[in-house]
Amino acid sequence: MKHWGKNVRGRLSSYSWYPWLVFFSVTTGTFMVNVDSSILNVALPVLGKTFEAPPHMVQWVITGYLLVITSILPVIGRLSDLKGRKYFFVSGVGLFTIGSVLTAFSPTLLWMVLFRIVQGVGGGMIMGNVMSIVADTFPRGKRGRPLGIIGSIVAAGTIAGPALGGMLIAAWGWRSIFWINVPIGLISVAASSILLAPPIRKGEAAEEGDAAQFDFIGGVVFFAAVTSLLLLISNGYQWGWMSGPGLLMLGIAAGGWGGFIWREWSTDNPLIDLSLFGNLRFTIGNITGFLSFILMMLPSILLPLFLDHVRHISISNIGLIMSVQAIAIIISSPLSGWVADRYGNAWPSIAGLSAAAAALGLMSRFGGGTSVMEVVLTLGLFGTGMGFFQSPNNVAVLESVPSSKTGLTGSLMATIRNFGRVTGVSLTVLLFQVGSAGQSSAAGYREGITFVFLIGLAIAVAAILLVTVGVGSAAGGRYQREVPDA
Template identity: 50%
Template sequence: MSRAESFSQRYSEAAWYRWIVFATVVTGTFMVNVDSSVMNVTLPVLEEEFHQGAQTLQWVISAYLLMVTGILPIIGSLSDRLNRKTVFITGVSIFTVGSILCAFSQTVDELILFRVIQSIGGAVIMGNVMSIVSYTFPPGQRGRPLGVIGSVVAVGTIVGPALGGILVASYGWRSIFWINVPVGVVSVLASIFVLRTIRSNPSSRRFDSLGAGLFFIAIVTLMLVISEGTAWGWVSAPSLAMLTISVLSWGGFIWQEMRSSSPVIELRLFRSSPFVLGNMAGYLSYVMMMFPGILLPLYMHFVLHVPTAHMGLLLTPQAISMVVFSPLGGFLADKFGTRVPAAAGLAIGAVGLGLMAMLGTKATYLAIVIALSVFGLGMGLFTSPNNVSVLESVPIEKSGLTGSLIATVRNFGRVSGVAFAVLLLQLSGRDLSSSRGFQQASSFAFYVGVAIGMVGVVLTVVRLFQPSTARKTGS
């Protein structure tokens, strides 16, 4: 046994050791979330550097998101067969090497390719963090660390654009990738020393590569339709072609998983009502989360004529509120169970969207701050209890796949939320060129968001009447 393994085994039951493990793996999560949001501020600089339009440069972001979402469940399924310590270290290493390659990119095509490599590492990191935390903390103590993970994701989202702006202005766009290198090296070294070996029951059966390929095609083509449908036209040839491929791939995937002896995603997990209802409610919550981020900046610009410098500050209360209340949601989940805090949180989030729907043509900054703070409070209270309920509805040896599915639902919900928000503006039937018309259109969209939130509340309340699912606690 190595010295590092001896240390981790000796102190594995100590409370302080659990939080050191948590800090080690969350460093990787923070790095991935900062990097995903930091790219938004670099697009104008990349446009000047490579002399390419926004339509081409958007793939620097889109390719990353599509790859992460497409392979997350595959990564989770593989992680459940392997040593999660080794898999996590491999993910951080790939992400770090991908960052170095991005920093050396000489063309847009190279940057997009290296971002794909980086995204593979990011998917491996995201697909293992919740699983490692679930193995490290016993049942009844997972709510708080999972709540803090929600805060870390929010902080990374806040810090990313601000940090990117400072780095790009001071050292150029390549610096946003170089900053990942020392963080990645420290994360790898800490993981080697701190993390203990975590193995589920390894399967000797062959990995379902056909199922993995069909899932990747199905989810990526569906995300392309949702994200690009407005630009392509919902009944255009590209949209219909992608939708057809997606439907056929989903059919093939389900057929393959039902006959496979070692499926990528065990469909029997979906026999668990808490698992299904929790993921459905989680998806709706991530759709809701995108509404303020898309609609409010447009509302502030076209209706209130808020200066650009003020918009960023006005949007931060949501993230700050989530940072503050996500750990509280985890604490309440540990203390009183997951279902009531989750239902209350989603209901409060719907109230926040309702306050945004009532913003008029002369709304004050205070009204916007209050609405976003209430929304962030609700989402913070909801997310960690809901994640705990999903994780604890399946055997712990499937926690890698389950954590990956939660992250997949998060990414898919975000893409859907952006598309739905834009589509609702168009479906409102209002004149978007006038201040009054845009205010009415955004109000319509927010009220639909309230309805989505209430559907999520119903799904969460239904879980109150579902029998609790006992988890296996093997390690």
């Protein structure tokens, strides 16, 4: 089988379209992971009823998944650099597929969260390698198009998630949303096993040197810091902020982040190069990017609950409504890129955040009399704003570092993106509990939603001010200027 795969790969590699074959074999995994990150949003009301659990418990089905991906991404990226990407990618797709089967059989909410963590490990192994595999497969000068298409595939997966989830749940129940991953995963494993070239074998001494270069201590401390912080945000309201568990998680989080920063500054081979944050534009771009992904999770978590508990709309229709945000992002992202090329990255970013802020203000006024069309239009405005912000901001961050460090920067941006998403889920649930005062009535849901979206509006305004500071700090106002190699 091994030699057969090698022969097939050797024959196909002579064709000009071979890199695109590799591209589609690995991006099926990316599509699957992103579908799974959004498909559960519309399932939250159903899962709450099935397992008789409140929102702050059910949200761990999403939080646990994103938390694991965020915690292991830097580790996976570094290990894949040292040991080869094929092994980690193929293993990741296989593990994700197995996790999907296990999750579909979940007897309780606790088992479901545990199996979702298995999925998260596989998802992190996939996400940590796709961009690099594609970059390694295509020659220099021909990487821009495939790397750009990956962004569309991510958005397509995000779009498909809510709509597909709503239809599957309505037809076959919530367990069906995990079975859909199995055929996709099997195809990706088979294709990537054959098409991806194995890593170049190294001598034992070289492998020992590689192991010495990996910052195991930094990886463990990073995982502990992220996990404890998210546990505190997610459970502090129930525990009590000054309770024993709350103070314990606070201490671990504070010590973990302090220890991680010290470790990364003191080691010769850091997991994350913190010196990049000495660039103000880089720092502001990543902070605002982090805040934007927090904001994107607010309507994703709250509006399905609002549409179900307050407006009493069917799950299938909720899925279709929630897909509007992702569709708006796909449409607005290319337009924002064109505008940014002509006028710079800063002003499209500010315009996008302003539109998102306006949409959050409108969402804070949602109530029992809110029509579906109002929800659709507001979601469209919010998605358009996010799309206008994301592309220019990503370019601004990448162009603020030397081109020799764009690979490292891309990996760091992926980590920050996922950390923003998982923080957004936990923060949304926490603020909703505070705003609704624990009420499960329609009135309680309305009060909680209003409170959360007003906080979101404040976060959006803060992000706008940060981008404005970045504009003023850029030399000559050229916020998009590339920093040359040292």
